[in-house]
Every structure is written in C-alpha cells, then in structure tokens.
Amino acid sequence: MSIKINLDQVLEDRHMQSVDLAKAIGITKANLSILKTGKAKAIRFSTLERICEVLNCQPGDLLSFEPKD
Amino acid sequence: MLKKSSFKLIFDILFYTVVINAIATFIMMPIEGFDISFSNSVYEPKREFSSSIYIAAINEIIFSVAFVFVAYHLRRAARLFMINGEFKSFNLVKNLKRSGQFLIILGLSLVVKKIFLEYHFEVTTHFFQSNSMIYLLLIVIGLSFIRLSKMLKLSILAKQEQDLTI
Numbered sequence: 001m002s003i004k005i006n007l008d009q010v011l012e013d014r015h016m017q018s019v020d021l022a023k024a025i026g027i028t029k030a031n032l033s034i035l036k037t038g039k040a041k042a043i044r045f046s047t048l049e050r051i052c053e054v055l056n057c058q059p060g061d062l063l064s065f066e067p068k069d
Numbered sequence: 070m071l072k073k074s075s076f077k078l079i080f081d082i083l084f085y086t087v088v089i090n091a092i093a094t095f096i097m098m099p100i101e102g103f104d105i106s107f108s109n110s111v112y113e114p115k116r117e118f119s120s121s122i123y124i125a126a127i128n129e130i131i132f133s134v135a136f137v138f139v140a141y142h143l144r145r146a147a148r149l150f151m152i153n154g155e156f157k158s159f160n161l162v163k164n165l166k167r168s169g170q171f172l173i174i175l176g177l178s179l180v181v182k183k184i185f186l187e188y189h190f191e192v193t194t195h196f197f198q199s200n201s202m203i204y205l206l207l208i209v210i211g212l213s214f215i216r217l218s219k220m221l222k223l224s225i226l227a228k229q230e231q232d233l234t235i
Contacts, residue, residue, distance in 0.1 A: 031235050041233040 004064045007036050010055055025050040073151050080144040087140040091133040098126055125185040132178040135171045142168035157229075162222045169214025176207035 011021060022032040027047065034040050048059055055062075146164040183204065 027235060034233065035235045039233065040235045041230045043235050047235050 001038060002066055002068055004066050005035060005038055005040075006062055006064055007051075010057055010061055014055055016055070021051070021054060024054045076147060077151065080140075080147040084137075084140040084144045087136050091137050094129060094133045098129065125182070128178050128181045128185065132175065132182065135174040135178060138171040139168050139175055142171065157225060159222065159225060162218045162225065165214050165218035165221065169211045169218065172211030172214060173208050176204050176211060179204045179207065 011018065018032055018036065019029055022029045025047065035043065048062070051057075051062060052059060142164045146161055146168060149158070149161045149164065
C-alpha cells in the first residue's frame with residue numbers, strides 16, 4: 001500500500017509505549033500492532049481522532065503517501 | 070433438528086453410494102457392450118445400434134464422474150460448514166463453486182441421456198423421463214451454487230476488511 005503509517009516515529013518522539021497508547025485510545029494491543037505494521041485496510045476517523053488527541057499531533061504526522069515505483 | 074454427526078453421515082452415505090455406482094458403471098458398461106439401456110432391460114431397443122451408442126456410453130461415464138465430483142465437493146463443503154472457523158475460509162467458496170460446476174455438467178449429461186434414450190433406444194418410460202424439469206432444476210441449482218459461492222466470497226472479503234479496520 002502507498003499509504004505509510006509513521007506511528008512508530010511519533011511514539012518515539014513522544015517517548016510513549018505502544019501499550020500505553022492502546023490503553024489511552026481504547027483499542028487492543030493486537031489492533032494497534034496491525035495498524036503499526038501497515039496490515040490495516042482502513043482506519044476509522046474516531047480512532048484517528050483519539051490517536052491525534054493522545055499524541056497531540058495532526059493526522060498528517062501519522063500518515064504519509066509514498067507513490068509506488 | 071439434524072445433529073452434526075447425522076449431517077455428516079448423510080453426505081458420507083451419498084458420496085460412497087455414488088462412488089460405488091460409478092465403479093459399477095465402469096465395470097458393467099464393457100460387459101453390457103456399452104449399452105446404456107441395460108438399466109431398462111425390460112425395454113428392448115427397437116433400432117439398430119450405431120456408433121452413437123459409444124457417444125451415449127461416454128456420456129454415461131461423464132455422468133458418473135460428474136456425480137462423484139458433486140458428491141465429493143458437497144461432502145467437503147458440509148464438513149467445512151460444521152467447523153465454525155472454516156466458515157471464514159475460501160475453501161468453502163471453492164467447494165461450492167466446484168459442486169455447482171459439476172451439477173451443471175450432471176444436468177447437461179442427463180439431457181443428453183434423455184435424448185439418447187428417447188430417440189435412439191426408444192425408451193420412453195425411464196424414471197427420469199416422467200419429468201423433464203428435473204434436468205433443468207439440476208442446472209439451475211448448479212448455477213445458484215456458483216452465484217452463492219461468489220456471494221460468499223464477497224462476504225468473506227468484506228468480513229476480512231471489516232476485521233482489518235481499526
């Protein structure tokens with residue numbers, strides 16, 4: 001997929017663990033892992049909103065577009 | 070309500086009966102001189118046998134083989150129905166599609182069989198001759214199975230996409 005998730009980078013910048021983020025936004029660790037590894041097919045606006053609230057960032061910080069070769 | 074074991078048993082009986090029937094056909098056909106009217110021995114063929122008898126014999130073989138495959142795939146589909154986890158897999162889709170395809174072949178071979186029995190062997194009171202719609206019904210069921218398998222495939226894909234939406 002051309003859409004990349006930069007959640008790892010943002011978490012590292014905020015010195016935050018995945019488990020804490022999962023607890024804060026109310027999703028399971030397994031689902032957060034799916035999101036981080038790019039296996040997710042879609043993300044709900046509500047989930048994105050909660051992540052942005054907790055991490056104090058913009059959706060653009062989490063997602064980036066990399067065109068295929 | 071049918072228990073799981075009964076459900077499995079019905080498909081097992083169907084499969085093994087059909088296999089035995091196919092084996093009997095393969096053994097009996099050369100013995101009977103490729104005469105497909107042997108199952109209607111009370112009716113003496115009025116016409117001279119021609120090379121078309123071999124076409125009828127080949128059709129009988131196609132019928133037997135298609136019947137075996139229909140029973141085999143239905144049996145596998147029934148087993149997958151019983152395993153809850155497998156309901157999400159594409160194996161069920163594949164088995165339903167295959168059984169549908171072979172049901173169509175089965176229906177078509179029955180149509181050919183009817184034509185041969187009526188026009189070449191002049192057997193008009195064969196069991197299946199009583200209602201010609203049964204052939205059409207088989208073809209319609211086959212087509213429905215194929216359509217159903219496509220619907221099932223779409224629903225499994227939708228379910229997978231739903232599961233991967235965070």
